[in-house]
Amino acid sequence: MPRQVPYDDARFVAARRLASAQGGVVSRPQLYSLGITRWEIRGQVRGHRWQLIGDQSVQLGNGDLSSFGEQWAAVLQGGPRACLDGGSALIAAGLERYTMDRVRVSVPRGARVRRNRRFNIRQTRRWAEHDIVRAGVPRTRPATAAIRAALWARTDREATYVLLLAVQQRLTDATSVGSELLRIRRDRRRLLLHSIVNELLDGAQTLGEIDIAVLLRQRGLPPPTRQALRRDRRGRYFLDLYWPAYQLVVEIDGIHHAWIENLVGDALRQNALALDGDTVLRIPLLGLRLQPDDFLDQIEDGLRAGGWAAAA
Incomplete structure (x- = not known):
């Protein structure tokens, strides 16, 4: 039987406090920094009090993981410079009527990518620190995320839809989206997005x-x-x-x-x-x-x- 840890152990109290702000999830490095050893993590997992999410995150509980926890687990899996991006960043910002099969996370070119089938973690040349909102789960700003979601959409129709939703639901505005689009120099969908943004700037709402x-x-x-x-x-x-x-x-x-x-x-x-x-x-x-x-x-x-x- 794994050794029980006292409920009021200061290290574990700190871990639970951190997890409460991260959807119930903490990373292994965060736990190590609190003084919790890998053997204690293993004991909690074997005792079915905690569960592993990928190979970098631990859920401090054994229930279903919330969507917020899933977002945090994806970012923690991506590493210290990872952030939610595209449609996932918009969903984290409050976008409704839009879903994704897997959480999308971006890391900069050259970063180590810890692949995991549960999350869609990608390197991107468009990663920039000034685009990231660090309050709450790290994510790209809505205008940036809207453009990237449109660029990465499966179809032109989906690209139009996600841009429209972001503006319609007031996560961003057409002017901010247009400014972000000017940063895109090469992409097969660039002309389409210019056309859509011009329509949005002209007042189209559906x-x-x-x-x-x-x-x-x-x-x-x-x-x-x-x-x-x-x-x-x-x-x-x-x-x-x-x-x-x-x-x-x-x-x-x-x-x-x-x-x-x-x-x-x-x-x-x-x-x-x-x-x-x-x-x-x-x-x-x-x-x-x-x-x-x-x-x-x-x-x-x-x-x-x-x-x-x-x-x-």
């Missing part, structure tokens, strides 16, 4: 708005006002796309517009616009993907009915 802005330009249609503020007796609301000179409103309907709690509000807003004399066109996001030309035809018809004429 994937549908970004998509339709490109299609409108290709059609030679006039640019709309985005996120125009309107008021009615129920309060204020924003219009996705609005051409005030032609009294045309276009609303891009994502899946959330089909939720029961949104149906009544959407109907009341549309009715208020109609009573004010505006034409309202609703475009489901799926329809924009599958039949873009049909909906663009309707927008063009609405603009012409409002008095717009294409330049000769």
Whole structure:
């Protein structure tokens, strides 16, 4: 039987205090610095009071590891200069509706990488100390993380989505993201990201708005006002796309517009616009993907009915 350690042993009290700030996880070097030996660690693990996370971290408990603990374990596995990066850094900063299979950690070029299948630990030439937030779990700043998440995304669609989420959820802003993008000199997705950031700087707030802005330009249609503020007796609301000179409103309907709690509000807003004399066109996001030309035809018809004429 492994030797029991007194609960009030000062070394173990300090270890528990440190673990409470790190999701229940501490590194082996941290434990050694407190005077806890590798044999005592082994005894706690064999006694099923602690458990190993990778080969560098120890969870001071035997329950399920929290996502916060998983983040800390990944960084501790990466070494002293490791930090959460890309999508993992955004999640740590509070990003919602975005998941990753494994925690992504970056270390600088030349650093020793302790490989572990549980975590995605990579060297990167873009690592810089001034990009890292050290309060809490070490992670790259949101604007930097957003650009890297987009560069490392599996598809262009995912790259667009994660950039949009970061700005939409106010973890960062379009100007900061644009400044970070200027640091990227070479990447196959660089031009795509420039296009997305330009749209975000112009005020687009949803994937549908970004998509339709490109299609409108290709059609030679006039640019709309985005996120125009309107008021009615129920309060204020924003219009996705609005051409005030032609009294045309276009609303891009994502899946959330089909939720029961949104149906009544959407109907009341549309009715208020109609009573004010505006034409309202609703475009489901799926329809924009599958039949873009049909909906663009309707927008063009609405603009012409409002008095717009294409330049000769």
